[in-house]
Amino acid sequence: MEASNSRMQTFGQTEINWDKLDKTKFYVVGAGIFTGVTVALYPVSVVKTRLQVASKDTAERSAFSVIRGILKTDGIPGLYRGFGTVITGAIPARVIFLTALETTKVAAFSMVEPFKFSEPTQAAIANGIAGMTASLFAQAVFVPIDVISQKLMVQGYSGHAKYNGGLDVARKVLKSYGIRGLYRGFGLSVMTYSPSSAVWWASYGSSQRVIWRFLGQGTDLKEVAPSLSTIVAVQAAGGIIAGATASCITTPLDTIKTRLQVMGHEKRPSTRQVIKNLIADDGCKGFYRGLGPRFFSMSAWGTSMILAYEYLKRLCVKDD
Template sequence: MASFDQKEINWDKLDKTKLFVVGAGLFTGVTVALYPVSVIKTRIQVASKDTAHKNALDVLKNIVKVDGIPGLYRGFGTVITGAIPARIIFLSSLEITKVAAIKMLEPFKISEPVQAAIANGLGGMAASVSAQAVFVPIDVISQKLMVQGYSGHTRYNGGLDVARKIIKMDGFRGLYRGFGLSIMTYSPSSAVWWASYGSSQRVIWRLLGHNSQYELSAPSQWQLACVQASGGIFAGAVASCVTTPLDTIKTRLQVMDNTKERPRARQVVRSLIAEDGWKGLYRGLGPRFFSMSAWGTSMIVSYEYLKRLCAKVDD
């Protein structure tokens, strides 16, 4: 007999080497599939008032017309180079914090969905904060490559050229432009995403008639994937609605040319509101929602499968 609890595989039950090696290939494939959405979202967020291409379809057509399919992958090399160490840091922090949080919450006897929301939320926040040291420079460099030559932005000869010019102008701190806003954006976003995912999938399992005492049969791989995907879609919807304004502000600050006078966050807010009203803060919400839902769903289904694949066999 297999119990419901076996769907959860804790950190101490995983083969870490296999997890990181196989995971690197798996997440690279997901990134390849969804990277163009990030390029489109970023271009929408930094578009000037006079730029005609302000919706996702127009931006897509413009990129393909001007640069062809390779234009949808500007900055991809930089992202992949930094993604592996960033993912290792993220996943390690996530799983270790989740386990610690669950143990801390056990004496309080709270319901399983609430416990999962809190533990996953704390895990997601800790993971995001830990990984920002790697993620932020990647963001700064890749986003400049995504928008180069667009709406008046400078052109570069690859990621190294971007890094060299940033360091020459601002020193290494230039690679961390928007670091505070990144923490404010990604940490709550990660916390909300993981909390929503952790609680929603447990609610879904209960609606399907499963609970922690369910011991008649283990769910099928298809059932697992469907429930995890549903949780990922719900989590992406919640997180994108909550954090898109901060993401828009952060992106604008990070892609500012080094030769321009750098505005503060509140000036960026005023500029967006002046151009589009309050809806300006939600520029790129559609692509961001799609990206977070599609990426989150693909990532979580892949990651949960990866955990089952890398689970240690009991002696």
């Protein structure tokens, strides 16, 4: 019992609960921090999306060739197509996600505690439930933004239509298919992002506990609290592990979803047809188009976001 309490004290020193945060500061400062991270990593999403929608005859079949093509045609701005739309929608989506994540996590830990699972297992279950729930709430805002931004990312590429900005995309989609057009691929988005979020947060929560145990934290009642640099290193390692795990599991669904969302409405391919085309072009490995950039994207995004998120929570702790 004492060892268990010691472990909880250690994790209490490295994790900041929702009730300890100044919510106003959290949202205001968080908007700025996450905008900065998005600016830095957005080009990876553009490259990943282009690889996933490339046709069989497209010359640009690797990440480097896609980057060269974008820079040759549009320069640096080409790597930020759709960015304005994404950043406009990402802030409310992020607020919804983080609020749902933190509040659900508290409830989920209380729910699994009576089962007396090991600390890593408890963390995996609670974080997984919280990650999936938060993603479900956020998709209502994020899917329309995803549809618009991805169309902008691939405009003029491999036969895709061109647009005059995000509003033009939204207007044409609404004119053709109404509000349903902005939620194209919603089911697959939920099927992709919710499990991905669950896997990511479950892996992150449990891997941290495993790493802390490996470092000998939580095993000695008289141990010194870990340094800030050690905490950051453990959190970064957890983010990398989580990103790698989630990307490998969910890339096939993400590839199908992306193709459904960016295909011209006149073609209106079904999910089954998208799957058939992928297999016809590349066999089963077609489902893993863009795995490299997505692996890097999820690991880089995940690690950057979690470090920014944990830093944000440290900044926004209420004064006692």
